[in-house]
Amino acid sequence: MTQSDGIIKPKTKRSKRFLQSRAPKLTENGKSAMIMKGGNANQTVSQALKDIYSLKKPNAVLYKKKNITRPFEDSTSLEFFSKKTDCSLFLFGSHNKKRPNNLIFGRLFDFHVLDMIELGIEKYVSLSEIKMTKCPEGTKPMLVFAGEAFDMDNEYKRLKSLLIDFFRGPSVPAVRLAGLEHVLHFTAVNGKIFMRSYRCLLKKSGCRTPRIELEEIGPSFDFVLRRTHLASDDLYKLSHKQPKALKPKKKKNVSHDAFGTKFGRVHMQKQDLSKLQTRKMKGLRKRKREVVDDGESPKVAKVDS
Amino acid sequence: MSNMATASCNVDELLAQAERDEAEKLRSIAVDKELELEFDLGNLLACDKNRLETRDFTGEEKHDFLRSLARDNTQLLINELWKLPTERIQEAVVAKLPEPTTPLPREKPPPRPRPPTKWEQFAKLKGIQKKKKTNLVWDETAKEWRRRWGYKRAKDNTNEWLIEVPQTADPNEDQFVKRITAKKERVAKNELNRLRNIARAQKLKVPGMGLTPVSRQSKDDLVRAASVARTSTASVGKFQERLPKEKPAKGTGKRRKFQPVIGDFSAEKDKQLELLKMMESKRPKLNVTKAVNKQMREDDREEAAARNSKRGKQAGRKGRRDNAAPGKGKGKMGARGKKAGGKPQRGKPSGGKKSKPGKR
Numbered sequence: 001m002t003q004s005d006g007i008i009k010p011k012t013k014r015s016k017r018f019l020q021s022r023a024p025k026l027t028e029n030g031k032s033a034m035i036m037k038g039g040n041a042n043q044t045v046s047q048a049l050k051d052i053y054s055l056k057k058p059n060a061v062l063y064k065k066k067n068i069t070r071p072f073e074d075s076t077s078l079e080f081f082s083k084k085t086d087c088s089l090f091l092f093g094s095h096n097k098k099r100p101n102n103l104i105f106g107r108l109f110d111f112h113v114l115d116m117i118e119l120g121i122e123k124y125v126s127l128s129e130i131k132m133t134k135c136p137e138g139t140k141p142m143l144v145f146a147g148e149a150f151d152m153d154n155e156y157k158r159l160k161s162l163l164i165d166f167f168r169g170p171s172v173p174a175v176r177l178a179g180l181e182h183v184l185h186f187t188a189v190n191g192k193i194f195m196r197s198y199r200c201l202l203k204k205s206g207c208r209t210p211r212i213e214l215e216e217i218g219p220s221f222d223f224v225l226r227r228t229h230l231a232s233d234d235l236y237k238l239s240h241k242q243p244k245a246l247k248p249k250k251k252k253n254v255s256h257d258a259f260g261t262k263f264g265r266v267h268m269q270k271q272d273l274s275k276l277q278t279r280k281m282k283g284l285r286k287r288k289r290e291v292v293d294d295g296e297s298p299k300v301a302k303v304d305s
Numbered sequence: 306m307s308n309m310a311t312a313s314c315n316v317d318e319l320l321a322q323a324e325r326d327e328a329e330k331l332r333s334i335a336v337d338k339e340l341e342l343e344f345d346l347g348n349l350l351a352c353d354k355n356r357l358e359t360r361d362f363t364g365e366e367k368h369d370f371l372r373s374l375a376r377d378n379t380q381l382l383i384n385e386l387w388k389l390p391t392e393r394i395q396e397a398v399v400a401k402l403p404e405p406t407t408p409l410p411r412e413k414p415p416p417r418p419r420p421p422t423k424w425e426q427f428a429k430l431k432g433i434q435k436k437k438k439t440n441l442v443w444d445e446t447a448k449e450w451r452r453r454w455g456y457k458r459a460k461d462n463t464n465e466w467l468i469e470v471p472q473t474a475d476p477n478e479d480q481f482v483k484r485i486t487a488k489k490e491r492v493a494k495n496e497l498n499r500l501r502n503i504a505r506a507q508k509l510k511v512p513g514m515g516l517t518p519v520s521r522q523s524k525d526d527l528v529r530a531a532s533v534a535r536t537s538t539a540s541v542g543k544f545q546e547r548l549p550k551e552k553p554a555k556g557t558g559k560r561r562k563f564q565p566v567i568g569d570f571s572a573e574k575d576k577q578l579e580l581l582k583m584m585e586s587k588r589p590k591l592n593v594t595k596a597v598n599k600q601m602r603e604d605d606r607e608e609a610a611a612r613n614s615k616r617g618k619q620a621g622r623k624g625r626r627d628n629a630a631p632g633k634g635k636g637k638m639g640a641r642g643k644k645a646g647g648k649p650q651r652g653k654p655s656g657g658k659k660s661k662p663g664k665r
Contacts, residue, residue, distance in 0.1 A: 007503055024413035031412055088412040110414050144378045146353035160352075165409050168348050174399045175349070180386065185375040189357050196371055200379060206330035209387040212380045214372060240408050243415035 036063035038094030045093040051219040118226035130218040147188030347405030420506040
C-alpha cells in the first residue's frame with residue numbers, strides 16, 4: 001500500500017495538497033535526485049557528490065550525514081529514503097579498499113530500485129579547481145553522448161538512459177536560445193567513460209546560427225564501469241508504460257505523405273439529381289392543365305359511388 | 306565598351322567574392338561527420354555514433370581531443386536547435402522544443418481509476434443517477450439564502466434550544482444527547498463503510514460488519530451479537546460453551562447460491578460445454594506405446610504357440626499343452642452361456658412386465 005491509495009484521509013487542505021503532489025499523475029513531476037554518501041567516503045567522493053549536487057541543484061536533496069548502507073546488497077533503506085523525500089533518482093558515494101572512489105547512479109520506479117550502475121572515479125577535477133565563470137544554477141544542460149559503446153553494449157545503453165534521466169533537468173516546452181550555456185559531454189572510449197562539463201560561448205559566425213566555442217568549467221570525471229544492477233526486461237517495459245490518456249488521439253481521414261503534405265479524405269453525400277437546376281425550356285415545363293385533369297377524375301368517381 | 310567590360314568584370318568578381326564569403330561563413334559552423342548524429346531536441350540531446358580515433362589518447366592530447374569532439378558535437382546540436390521555430394517573448398528569443406523522443410521510465414506507475422464503492426456499484430445496477438443539487442437554499446426563518454449543509458447551513462437543527470419530546474419517546478430521555486449520539490453513530494458507520502470500500506478495492510478480505518449500532522436491537526440482532534461475541538476469542542470460539550437450548554445463529558453458515566433461471570446464456574453454454582469436456586476426458590485414452598507393446602507381445606505369443614504346436618506335432622503328444630487350450634475354451638463357453646442366457650429373457654416378456662408393474 002502506498003500513500004496514494006486513499007487510505008490516509010487528509011484532515012487539512014494543506015496535507016491534502018501535499019498528498020496530491022506526491023500521488024501518481026498522468027504527466028509526472030520532474031524527477032528529483034537524492035545524493036548521499038556511505039559509511040566511508042573520502043574527500044574526493046564527498047567533493048564529487050557536492051559538485052553533482054550543484055549541477056542538479058533545484059531538483060536534488062543532498063544528505064549531509066553518512067548512511068551506512070550498501071545499495072547492491074540491500075536496497076530497502078534507499079527505498080525508504082526515496083519514499084520519504086519523493087525522489088526517484090539517487091547517487092550514492094563510497095570509498096573502500098576493494099572499490100575506491102565509488103559512485104552509484106541509480107533510479108527507482110514505484111519506490112523500488114530499477115537500475116543501479118556503479119562507476120569508479122579514476123580521475124577527478126572538481127568544480128572549484130577550474131577557475132572559470134560558471135553557469136547559473138538550474139540551467140538545463142545540453143547532453144551529448146559520443147562513442148559507439150553507448151549504442152552497442154547493453155550496460156552502456158542503460159547507463160546512457162540513466163544519465164539522460166539524471167541530468168536532463170525539467171522537461172520544458174520552449175527554451176531561450178541565448179540561455180543555452182551548459183554542455184555535458186559523455187564519451188565512451190577504451191572501456192572508460194569521460195564526463196566533461198563545458199560552458200558554451202556563442203560567437204558570431206556571420207549567419208544566423210552562431211559558432212560555438214567551449215570552455216571547460218568542471219567537474220570532470222574519468223569513470224570506469226563496475227558492478228551493475230539492471231532491471232529485468234519485464235519491469236523495464238512496465239516502467240515505460242504510458243497511460244492511454246497521454247497517447248495522441250488518432251485523427252481520422254487525415255494523412256501525411258513523405259514531404260509533409262496533408263491529405264484529407266472527404267466523404268460526400270450522394271447528390272439528389274432530381275433537384276438539379278438545368279436549363280429552363282418552355283417545352284419541358286409542367287403543364288397546369290394536366291394537373292387540373294388529374295384533380296377532376298377522383299371527383300367523378302365520387303359521384304359514381 | 307571598355308566601361309561595360311569593366312562593369313561586368315566587377316559584377317563577376319563581386320558575385321565570386323560573395324560566394325566565397327558565404328562558404329567561409331558556413332565553414333565556421335559546418336562540421337563533417339561520417340555518420341550523422343541522432344538528435345532528441347526535446348531533451349537537448351545528441352548522440353554521436355561515430356567510431357572514435359583512439360590513437361592519440363594520452364595526457365594532454367586526450368584533453369584536447371575530448372574538447373574538440375565536444376565542440377563539434379555541440380556545434381551540430383546548436384545548428385539543429387537554431388532551425389527550430391522561434392518566438393519573441395519579452396525581448397528574449399525562445400525556441401519551441403518538440404516532444405522528447407527518448408523513452409525514459411516513469412517515476413511511478415500511471416494512476417489507476419478509483420474502483421467503485423459498494424454504493425456506486427448498486428447505483429449503476431439500478432440505474433440511479435446523481436442529481437446535482439444547488440449549493441444555496443432559501444432559509445425561511447433567517448429569510449436569506451444559505452448553504453445546504455456545513456457551517457451556517459439553512460434549517461440548522463443543531464442550534465435549537467428546545468426540542469419537542471415525541472409522544473412515543475421516554476420522557477426522561479435527553480433528546481439533545483440522543484441527537485448527538487445518533488450523529489456520532491452515523492459518522493462512525495460512514496467511516497466503517499469507507500474502510501470496507503478500501504478493503505474491497507485492495508482485494509483484501511472484507512471484514513464482516515459485525516454489529517452496527519441501531520436505535521433498538523431486535524431479537525435477530527441480539528442473536529447475532531451473541532454469536533459475534535462467542536467467536537471473538539483467540540480461538541475463534543472453539544472452546545466456548547453453549548447455553549442449554551441455544552440455537553445456532555441464523556445466517557452465519559454458507560449460503561447456497563443458484564444460477565438465475567433465465568439470464569446469462571453464454572455462461573450457461575460454457576458451463577455445459579465444460580461438463581461435456583470433462584466427461585469426454587474421463588474416457589480411457591489410447592496409449593499408443595502400450596497398445597503397440599501389447600500387440601507385439603500377442604504376436605510373439607501366437608508365433609510361439611504356432612512353433613510349439615508344430616513341435617508338438619513333430620514330437621508327438623504333450624498332455625499339458627492340450628489341457629491348457631480347453632482351459633481357455635471354458636471362458637468362451639461361459640460367454641456363450643451368458644449369451645444363451647440373454648435369449649430366454651427376450652423370450653419371457655411376462656417376467657419383464659411383472660418387474661415393472663407400477664410404470665405401466
